[in-house]
Amino acid sequence: MKLEYTVKKEEENTKLKYILKNILHISTALLVKLKNNKCIFVNNNICMVNTLVKENDTIIVDLNNIDNDSKSTVIPYDKEMNIIYEDEYMLVIDKPSNLEIHPSSNSYDKTLANMIMNYYNEMNYNINKIHIITRLDKDTSGICIIVKNEYIQNLFSNKSSIQKEYIAIVNGNVKKNHDIIEKNIARKKGSIIIREVNDKGDYCKTEYFVLYRNIDKNYTYLKILLHTGRTHQIRVHMAYIGHVILR
16 A cells, blocks of 8 residues: 655645645654655655655655564464455454454454454465454454554544444343443453443443333343443443343
8 A cells, every 4th residue: 555645835845744744644653664664755766754845746655564574473263254345445344242353361363353364364465463443342243443554543543533333232121211321440359351330440431322122021222322442331331220231
């Protein structure tokens, strides 16, 4: 992938670094990598970032292989994924439940990241790093966005307004049709996995809307919006108001 930009008249005598950071939105960390790998060009000449550009100069940033300066540590896992969209920038995958996102001590070779690495290898993509934008808990099914290089990841992180919407079935009759839960969440003492509502934890905000109540079978169908993204946030907040997630 290459970025190409033509300098406008009003940008003449601006430092190249300004164009890269403020117009092309290249992060400081990525800019260092690009400089070290001599991937920044003006009119096909390698240039320093303090170069003053002129009107109609063509800036090219070569992002190919920038993520691939070392061998991947993610072990490929040959299992089919449900890919619902793909282009040169991203993959969109429908993740099933009971599948972890990243390798961990519990599962280091059979996660979504391992499956993605296998897919990249099969397709002969020269990609050695996995950039997952929207992460889900192991037991949660739903859409995961995976981008194919660090630059696209930075755009999502810094410029994109992603709204995460979840559907959940909880036990019991949720009485309020709509509510917002604002309770801090922290790790439960003595556990590295279990979270709980704790005033000393991180600020968390969860909003829910009741879509359907089944009084006879004692469950409620909810749409949930996350305004923060803490580990197990939905499960913890729902349990706090007395409704355990069933699915």
